[in-house]
Amino acid sequence: MDHDLDAHLADAAAAIVAAVDLDEVRALDAELLGRRSVISTAKKRLGGLEADERRDAGRRLNEVRAELERLLDGRRTELESDERVHRLESERLDLTELDRGRRLGHRHVVTRTWEHLEDLFVGMGYTVVEGPEIEDEWHNFGALNFPLGHPARDMYDTLYVDYGESMSTLLRTHTSPVQIRVMETTGPPIYSVMPGRVFRSDTADATHMPVFHQIEGLVVDRDTTFGDLAGTIQAFTAAYFGADFESRLRPSYFPFTEPSAEFDIRRPDGSWLELGGCGMVHPEVLRACGLDPEEWQGFAFGFGLDRLALMRHGIDDLRELFRNDHRFLSQF
Amino acid sequence: MSVGDLVPLATIGAVMAGGMEISRRQLRGEWSNGMLCSGPEVNLGDDHDGILILGSGHEPGVPLAEALGIRADVVYDLEVNPNRPDAMSVAGVARDLAARQGVPFTLPDPAPVESGEDASGRVSVEIVDADLCGRFAVRVLDGIIVGDSPQWLTNRLVAMGMRPVNNVVDVSNYVMLELGQPSHTFDLDRVGGSGFRARWAVDGETIETLDGVSRTLVDADGVVADAEDVAVGIAGVMGGAATEIDGTTVTVALEMAWWDPMSIARTSRRLGLRSEASARFEKGADPEVVELAMRRFAELIGSEAALAPGMADQRGDLPSREPVRVRVARVNRILGTDLGRDRIVEVLEPIGFATSKAGDDLDVVVPSFRPDSATEIDVIEEVARVHGYGRIARTVPRSGLTGALNGRQVDRRRVRSAMLGLGLDEVMPLPFLAPGDLERAGLAADGIAVTNPLVAEESVMRSSLLPGLLKTLAYNGSHRLYGLSLFEVGHVYRRPTEPRPLPDEREYLAVALAGREARAAVEVWSVLADALATRDYTLVAEAVPGLHATRTARIELASTPVGHVGEVDPSVSEAFEVGERVAWLEVDLDVLLGLSHGDLPFRPFSRYPSSDIDLAFEVDEETPAAVVESLLRSAAGDLLVDLGLFDVFRGEPVAEGRRSLAFAMRLQADDRTLTDAEVATVRQRCIDAVEGDLGATLRG
Structure with missing residues (x-):
């Protein structure tokens, strides 16, 4: 009997190793361990044996059964692993052939600069205010201390539109009318910036466009000083350009500010670049907005936004921003 | 010219005022080794009549500049602010410069001999x-x-x-x-x-x-x-x-x-x-x-x-030169300085502003050459300027306010982010149109005209973003850049229906997807609606000028039209020389963002199991899917938690003129597990609603 069991175990082990898939393992499992298996049959016969013999034979049978289970489990694990490997192999992909360069859309460089500046001034405690691009003569000039027929209006090559009375409605030449609207409607204290699209009667070239963008700032409070203006310009310069950029104010003239200044930034190479205009809000402008200049005072500043975009990205022609060539747009 | 005259000679290698270089060359068979010059040729005078004849007393062979006493000199090219006519003279610049340098300034006082009758x-x-x-x-x-x-x-x-x-x-x-x-x-x-x-x-x-x-x-x-x-x-x-x-x-x-x-x-x-x-x-x-x-x-x-x-x-009438009262405290309050009255006097006197004490303050008489200066603030500017802007201590004001974008600005960024996330590139065409552009786009010629345009191409303000985007596609197409997905956020300008001081100016979003069909534009819209949390919209078929008559829908939110979605009229694309089909979306952001949207409160969801029903109906082509959907929605009632159209099928065995619309519905109760009977009841109610109202038939 021992000999038979040994032979059975050897045959079974060979069959298990030879099993090629899990179905065969399952069939072998039934054949070797099921009710009609050699083991089960032998177990049934144990009852007819003497106690001693039965104990030895029983132990032996259990050992064989355990061995068969171990072999079957081992083969099953092997085959399952093969199957996983096979399945993964059959699903192999060349990922490089899948990369079709799907892109996120590209924000226009003017928008990038616009939003960057908004974020920066919001961080400095400012709100962002907007206004109409088609303006009336009062908000664009009159309230800003440009009397009718004043030669200073010639500094702006204004485009007028056919709306209302002749010369009453225009394409705003700066975002300053938004300052007026803020002072008229909100009242002080005001800490706001006004980004926006502006217009001049200019022929397009590398540095001029009939349409471009500006951002202005307005602060009106009880004791806002010229020193505050200079400090704010410097804080902005360091925040936007970097701590190694310096700023300075130079005397200038605008009808709507006094004292007026132009502000320059000094690049790390030592060269100065004129960036924009600024000054203390003119008492006449405050008065035009219904504010008492003895009670309220403040500063305003403004500069071109497109040029900052050009500088940041090393673009040498302003027209490129508005040509909308996809080879340009998709670079940023 | 006669013998003995002294004249300028430009020798070989000399570069003339006009940039021409003198070289040895043949003139009428004779070799020329230089050129005798007229006044303009050497930048002296305006007399083109002939060779410049110099006066006597010069040595022949001496360089012309030396003979005429022209020395290399510095010419300052100054940008003078328009309010400073005094600086449009040498004396005026010198006066200001002397004040800044702290050196005395004196004007010469010529006394020419006078003779004859008074x-x-x-x-x-x-x-x-x-x-x-x-x-x-x-x-x-x-x-x-x-x-x-x-x-x-x-x-x-x-x-x-x-x-x-x-x-x-x-x-x-x-x-x-x-x-x-x-x-x-x-x-x-x-x-x-x-x-x-x-x-x-x-x-x-x-x-x-x-x-x-x-x-x-x-x-x-x-x-x-x-x-x-x-x-x-x-x-x-x-x-x-x-x-x-x-x-x-x-x-x-x-x-x-x-x-x-x-x-x-x-x-x-x-x-x-x-x-x-x-x-x-x-x-x-x-x-x-x-x-x-x-x-x-x-x-x-x-x-x-x-x-x-x-x-x-x-x-006659000259500008007033009454003294200007200048308050010392005011000077310092405006400038953020701590200048004493003496320092202010010290700054003003050298530029000709005469001061006299008036209590703690000053009375200042502005000189006649400074028409720009007539009020206290004008004088304060002079104090700052001469004292030096750079010497005023920089401070940063503390805004007592909170800096923030307003809701509209945040929403605009959401709109842009959604478009960018979909892979659309942002463009910025000029808001000007040429006459005829709007008509070419099938739109009314209602653009507000620019009265003094530099060029005709920039003489009309756009009342729609459509022409600008089509021009952009055409421009790119002319460079063989096709299949572009573009968007623009920008203003349009219209004549208001009621008289108003300013035009009706609105901010629009427009999307143009070249080479794509209406489906792509609808997808963009649904993503945008999701980005703004405005889910309860409806699309209503509508023929709109400029857009594809049978592939365009009006977008409505709470019965308010907010825009259109679909395709551009192919003949309009053609008119703009755009060779591709163009899927189109335009949204009036002023209206859309003015409606309630965003920041919805949390809605708790059920912990009980859900049940799914799929229903496919054969429906006439004329019946919009949205109508079927809304019938299902109301028939299913409160138990409906999700509803979606998942398949559209046309052709055998579906009858001609009809199509199959398959919807997936998920039912769920907040407080219990639904029974089979409850689900079956809802299912039947849905079938009855769609079959009864629309002449649709349920497909087995």
């Missing part, structure tokens, strides 16, 4: 219109000989970009550059009645000006008339031809005046005549420099003429 008896002056002319002064120069100016004076004028003419004109220009006061010279013998009247012109009055042009004046122009009231010059702009001095002139009337700046600006602009003189008058000349300028003129003319004593001099 001018006041020989020439009369009358200011008829005091609002036009603030001062009119005339002196007389006898025995003048019109000729060339001395070389040094010519050199200086050329360096300043002025053209030498003759000694009288040159000295007039020189005095203007030096002291800022323009002047005009008349041949006194040709001035009717030997007198002048300063008055407004009569409408239609004509005058022949120095340039030989006959000009018709209007009553807003100022004129200088003679004593017989015949116009002999346009005030501050240009003199008349009839009284011009020439070689026959013996007696010169030298006139210096102060004109109302606005009138000079108006007239010079109207006539297109801008001169150095008008540029100074229109910004405000110094009415008190006249005496000095007259003497300087005579000094420079020198012995070529005799200055008669006396001056005919009248005054």
Whole structure:
């Protein structure tokens, strides 16, 4: 009997190793361990044996059964692993052939600069205010201390539109009318910036466009000083350009500010670049907005936004921003 | 040219004023080794009549510049602010510079010899219109000989970009550059009645000006008339031809005046005549420099003429020079400084601002050459400027407010982010259109016109973003860049239906997807709606000008139209030379973002199992899927938690003119597990609703 069991175990082990898939393992499992298996049959016969013999034979049978289970489990694990490997192999992909360069859309460089500046001034405690691009003569000039027929209006090559009375409605030449609207409607204290699209009667070239963008700032409070203006310009310069950029104010003239200044930034190479205009809000402008200049005072500043975009990205022609060539747009 | 004349010779290698380099070359068979030069060729004078013949007393072979005493010099090109006419003269710049440098400034005080009969008896002056002319002064120069100016004076004028003419004109220009006061010279013998009247012109009055042009004046122009009231010059702009001095002139009337700046600006602009003189008058000349300028003129003319004593001099309206009260505390409050009264005086006196104490403050008399300065804030600017902007301590104000974008600005960023996330590129076409662009796009020609456009292509303000985006696609197409997905956020301008002070200006989003069908645009819209948390919208088929008649829908939110989605009318694309189909979405952001959206409260979801039902109906093509969907939604009632169209099928076995719409529905209760019977009831209610109302049939 021992000999038979040994032979059975050897045959079974060979069959298990030879099993090629899990179905065969399952069939072998039934054949070797099921009710009609050699083991089960032998177990049934144990009852007819003497106690001693039965104990030895029983132990032996259990050992064989355990061995068969171990072999079957081992083969099953092997085959399952093969199957996983096979399945993964059959699903192999060349990922490089899948990369079709799907892109996120590209924000226009003017928008990038616009939003960057908004974020920066919001961080400095400012709100962002907007206004109409088609303006009336009062908000664009009159309230800003440009009397009718004043030669200073010639500094702006204004485009007028056919709306209302002749010369009453225009394409705003700066975002300053938004300052007026803020002072008229909100009242002080005001800490706001006004980004926006502006217009001049200019022929397009590398540095001029009939349409471009500006951002202005307005602060009106009880004791806002010229020193505050200079400090704010410097804080902005360091925040936007970097701590190694310096700023300075130079005397200038605008009808709507006094004292007026132009502000320059000094690049790390030592060269100065004129960036924009600024000054203390003119008492006449405050008065035009219904504010008492003895009670309220403040500063305003403004500069071109497109040029900052050009500088940041090393673009040498302003027209490129508005040509909308996809080879340009998709670079940023 | 004759033997013995000395003339300029440009030798081989010399580069002429026009950039031409002299080289050895053959002229009419002869080798030329250089060129004899005319005045203009060496940038001296304006006389093209021939080779420049130099005066005697020069050594042949000496470099021309050396012979003429032209030395290398520095010319400062200054940008002068428009409010500072005083800085349009050498003296004015020197005065400011001296103040900044802390060195004394003195003006020369020429005292030319006077001889002959007093001018006041020989020439009369009358200011008829005091609002036009603030001062009119005339002196007389006898025995003048019109000729060339001395070389040094010519050199200086050329360096300043002025053209030498003759000694009288040159000295007039020189005095203007030096002291800022323009002047005009008349041949006194040709001035009717030997007198002048300063008055407004009569409408239609004509005058022949120095340039030989006959000009018709209007009553807003100022004129200088003679004593017989015949116009002999346009005030501050240009003199008349009839009284011009020439070689026959013996007696010169030298006139210096102060004109109302606005009138000079108006007239010079109207006539297109801008001169150095008008540029100074229109910004405000110094009415008190006249005496000095007259003497300087005579000094420079020198012995070529005799200055008669006396001056005919009248005054009209001049700017007030009342003292300005300047509060020391105010100066410091505006500037953020701590300047004492003495320091303010120290800063103001060198630039000619006379100060006197007034209690703790100052009374300041502004000098006559500073028309820009008339109020306290003007004087405060002077204090800051001369003290030095750079010396004012920088501080950063603390905004007591919270910096933030407002809701609209945050929403606009959401809109952009959604578009960018979908792979759309942002474009920024100009908001101008050419006449006909709107019609070409199938739209009404209702664009607001620009009244003074530089070019026709920029003469209409857009009332829709459609033409601009189509032009952008066409431009890119012309560079073989196809299949672009673009969006723009920008303003459109329309005439309002009700009268309003300003046009109806709105912010729009437009999306153009080249080479794509309406489905792509609807997807963009649904993503945008999700980004703004505005889910309860409906799409209603509508034929819209410019868009595809059968592939366009109006987007409605709470029954309010917010835009359109679909495709561009193929014939419109063609008209713009866009060769591709264009899926299109346009949304009025002013309306959309004005409606309730975003920030929905949390809705708890059920912990109980859900049940799914799939229902496919055969429906007429005319019935929108959205209608079926809304019927299902109301039939399913509160138990419905999700509903979606997952398949559309046309063709056998579905009848012609109909299509199969398959919906997936998920039912769930908040407080229990639904029974099979409950689910079956809902299912039947849905089937009944769709079959009953729409003549649809459930597909097995």
